[in-house]
Structure formats: structure tokens, C-alpha cells
Amino acid sequence: MRPKTRRRIYLMLQAPLFAGLAACATPPPHQAVARAESALVAAEKAGAAEDAAVSLRRSRDELGKAERSMEAESYDEARRAAEAAEVDAHHAMAQARRAEARRSFEELDEATRALQEEIRHDQR
Amino acid sequence: MISDDAIRTQLLTIAAVGALLGACAHEPGPIAVKARQEYKAAAEDPEVQRLAGVELHEAQQAVESLERADRRGEDEVELKHMGYLAQRRIEIARIAAEGAELEARTKSLGEERTRMQLEARKREVREAEERAEAAEAEVDAAQDEAQLMELDVAAARADAAEERAASAEKQLEELRNLNARQTDRGLVLTLTSGLFAVDRAELQPGASAELDRIHAYLSSHEDRSVTIEGHTDSQGTDAYNLDLSRRRAQAVADHLIGRGIPTTRIRVEGLGEARPIAPNDTPAGRQQNRRVEVVITR
Numbered sequence: 001m002r003p004k005t006r007r008r009i010y011l012m013l014q015a016p017l018f019a020g021l022a023a024c025a026t027p028p029p030h031q032a033v034a035r036a037e038s039a040l041v042a043a044e045k046a047g048a049a050e051d052a053a054v055s056l057r058r059s060r061d062e063l064g065k066a067e068r069s070m071e072a073e074s075y076d077e078a079r080r081a082a083e084a085a086e087v088d089a090h091h092a093m094a095q096a097r098r099a100e101a102r103r104s105f106e107e108l109d110e111a112t113r114a115l116q117e118e119i120r121h122d123q124r
Numbered sequence: 125m126i127s128d129d130a131i132r133t134q135l136l137t138i139a140a141v142g143a144l145l146g147a148c149a150h151e152p153g154p155i156a157v158k159a160r161q162e163y164k165a166a167a168e169d170p171e172v173q174r175l176a177g178v179e180l181h182e183a184q185q186a187v188e189s190l191e192r193a194d195r196r197g198e199d200e201v202e203l204k205h206m207g208y209l210a211q212r213r214i215e216i217a218r219i220a221a222e223g224a225e226l227e228a229r230t231k232s233l234g235e236e237r238t239r240m241q242l243e244a245r246k247r248e249v250r251e252a253e254e255r256a257e258a259a260e261a262e263v264d265a266a267q268d269e270a271q272l273m274e275l276d277v278a279a280a281r282a283d284a285a286e287e288r289a290a291s292a293e294k295q296l297e298e299l300r301n302l303n304a305r306q307t308d309r310g311l312v313l314t315l316t317s318g319l320f321a322v323d324r325a326e327l328q329p330g331a332s333a334e335l336d337r338i339h340a341y342l343s344s345h346e347d348r349s350v351t352i353e354g355h356t357d358s359q360g361t362d363a364y365n366l367d368l369s370r371r372r373a374q375a376v377a378d379h380l381i382g383r384g385i386p387t388t389r390i391r392v393e394g395l396g397e398a399r400p401i402a403p404n405d406t407p408a409g410r411q412q413n414r415r416v417e418v419v420i421t422r
Contacts, residue, residue, distance in 0.1 A: 006131070076202075080201075080202070080205045083205070083209060084205065084208060084209070087208075087209050087212040087213065087216075088212065090212075090216055091212050091215060091216050091219070094179070094216045094219040094220050094223065095219055097220070097223045098219050098220075098222050098223035098226065100223075101223045101224075101226035101227045101230065102226050104226075104227075104230050105226045105227075105229055105230040105233065108230055108233050108234060108237065109233060111237070112233060112236065112237045112240070115237060115240055115241065115244075116240070118244075119240065119243075119244050122244070122247075122248075123247075
């Protein structure tokens with residue numbers, strides 16, 4: 001083995017160890033917070049305030065917690081809170097869409113019943 | 125310079141760490157186990173599989189990263205957090221499937237509704253056509269009926285005209301039979317030949333034929349009345365002749381009354397010798413003047 005190749009292999013093998021150490025020193029989770037914020041806005045737009053009040057409140061609370069943790073530089077806590085805020089916002093969004101779908105179905109169902117009644121009436 | 129020994133030592137270190145991690149993987153923690161079970165249940169639901177593929181995939185990724193964290197030996201706080209994320213992702217997949225199911229039902233209901241409306245519209249058109257046909261048939265029938273009625277009316281009119289013509293002809297015939305003549309006073313019949321003997325006021329037997337015709341006329345024309353006027357020739361006094369002419373007129377009236385003509389329809393007048401219709405200086409003229417005139421009035 002040539003000395004140069006030998007050195008390269010040594011460095012390559014060391015890399016994962018350094019990476020593991022680097023993970024311990026958590027950086028501020030700006031991206032997670034940004035994702036949570038945009039997910040929350042989307043859920044609000046989808047009408048989650050009426051149809052998914054509980055999940056939406058949870059999302060807001062978690063986002064608030066994430067922001068406070070960022071200020072306190074507790075970045076692990078901030079990341080977890082931001083991730084929870086995002087998933088809760090998605091949860092609220094799914095509920096809002098389901099509620100909207102149910103309303104559409106029920107409206108159409110009622111209109112269809114009325115139409116059936118009308119047709120039956122006309123046939124008499 | 126890095127020796128072979130150094131590399132060997134490094135490799136041993138990595139193997140040891142790997143072995144530790146591998147040991148963890150054999151015994152997944154309760155949080156990871158629970159998440160895996162919940163995911164499995166959701167993934168086996170055909171509705172979720174069919175209608176929420178993306179969300180199910182995200183749930184799977186969340187469960188897998190929880191399992192990796194579990195194998196890595198992450199602390200309780202982190203595992204609980206990741207368990208929460210996985211559980212939420214699974215719920216989201218179920219909710220999304222329900223929403224999509226409702227959307228699919230709405231869509232097919234909408235199609236059903238459109239089909240029903242189309243059916244109803246078609247039927248309406250069909251019914252309208254049938255009604256139009258029926259109305260047309262009714263109009264045709266009415267027209268036929270009107271035509272028949274017109275024909276009836278025309279026929280009735282023709283009948284009436286014929287009847288009127290016949291009746292006018294009959295009347296004319298009757299009047300011709302009566303030997304009547306039209307004057308200013310109305311229709312006048314003059315009864316001359318042999319009604320009365322000289323100086324007598326009784327009807328002679330031969331008079332009845334002419335009186336029969338008058339009687340027949342009055343019987344069939346109940347709206348008519350008659351004035352019966354008696355006349356004489358110039359022999360005898362005026363007073364006597366007036367009386368004689370009156371008695372002669374009365375004799376004719378009595379004859380008609382006796383045969384059923386009401387008194388109210390008959391007026392009697394004696395005019396004596398005042399209105400001769402021929403000269404009184406010959407027997408033939410005097411004969412003509414000894415007469416009774418019947419004036420027919422309305």
C-alpha cells in the first residue's frame with residue numbers, strides 16, 4: 001500500500017466518528033421551524049379553525065414552544081416542538097379537508113334526495 | 125506515516141460499535157413496537173392503501189426513522205417524540221383516506237344526479253310531446269265537430285227556408301181559394317151569390333160552401349180577426365136597409381161562432397145601402413149590391 005492511499009483510507013474511516021460527534025452539537029433547527037410555520041398557515045387557510053380546532057391549537061402551542069426554545073438556544077427541544085407543530089398542522093389540514101368533503105357530500109346527497117322526491121312527484 | 129496496525133485498530137473499533145447497534149436492533153423498544161403495529165393495521169386497510177398512498181408512505185418513513193432511532197439508542201424523550209410523529213402520520217393517513225372516500229362518493233353521486241336529471245328532462249320532453257299530440261288530436265276533433273255543426277246549421281236553414289216557402293205558397297193558395305182581394309182596409313172577401321133571399325136575413329143552404337172556406341181559414345190562422353160587413357141594394361128605406369144589412373152580417377157571424385170561432389175575433393157591422401159596388405137600376409146590379417164583405421185583419 002502506498003503511503004498516500006493509506007492516509008486516504010484512514011481519513012475515510014475516521015469521518016463517521018467525527019460526524020457522530022458533530023450531531024451532538026445540535027445546530028438551530030431553522031428549517032424545521034419554517035416548515036412548521038408554512039404548514040400551520042396552509043391548515044388555517046383550509047379552514048382548520050372550524051373543522052380541526054384541537055389539532056390546530058396543538059400546532060400553534062408547539063410552534064410557540066419551538067420559538068421560545070430557539071430563544072433559549074435549546075435546539076433539540078426547539079426541533080422536536082417544530083416537528084410536532086408541523087405534524088399537528090398536517091393533521092389539522094387533513095381533518096379540514098375531510099370535513100369539507102363531508103359537507104359537499106351531504107349537500108349533494110340532500111339535493112339528490114330532493115330531486116328524487118321531485119321526480120317521484122312528477123311521475124304520479 | 126500510518127501503520128497497518130493503526131488501520132486494524134480502527135476497523136476493530138467500528139466493528140465493536142456496529143455490534144452494539146446490532147444488539148439494540150434485536151430488541152426494539154415498546155414505542156417502536158407500538159408504532160409498527162399501528163402502521164401495520166393502517167397499511168392493511170385496503171381503503172387507506174388505495175386512497176391515501178402518499179400519507180401512508182410518510183407514515184412508513186416516520187415509523188422507520190423511529191425504529192432507527194430506537195436502534196441507535198436515542199433517549200426516551202427523543203423516542204417518545206418520534207413515536208408521537210409516527211402515530212400522527214398514521215392518523216393523518218386514515219383521515220386522508222376517509223376524506224378521499226367522501227370525495228369519491230360525492231363524485232359518483234354527482235354523476236348519478238346528472239343521469240337522473242337527464243332522465244327527468246327526457247321524460248319531460250316526452251310528456252310534452254305526448255301532450256302536444258293529444259292537443260292536436262283534440263283540435264282536429266273539434267274542427268270536425270264544428271264542420272258537422274255548420275253542416276247541420278246549413279241543413280236546418282235550408283229546411284226552414286223550404287218550410288217558409290211552402291207556408292207562403294200555402295197561404296197564397298188559401299187566399300186564392302177564398303176569392304179575396306187586397307184593399308186599403310185589408311184582405312176583403314165578398315160573398316154575393318145566393319147567400320140571402322130578397323128581404324131575408326137567413327143564410328140559404330147553398331151558402332155553406334163559401335162560409336166553409338172562411339171558417340177553415342180562421343181556424344188555421346188564430347192570430348187573425350174578421351170584420352163582417354152587411355150591405356143591401358137601394359130598395360126600401362135607409363133605416364130598414366141598415367137593420368137588414370146588420371142582421372145579415374150577424375147571421376154570417378153566428379154561423380162562424382156556432383162552428384167554434386171565438387166571438388172576440390169577429391166584429392159585425394151593418395152598412396145598409398151606403399156602399400154599392402154596382403148600379404142599383406138593374407136587377408143584376410142590385411143582386412151584386414146585396415152582399416156581405418168579410419175583412420180579414422190582424
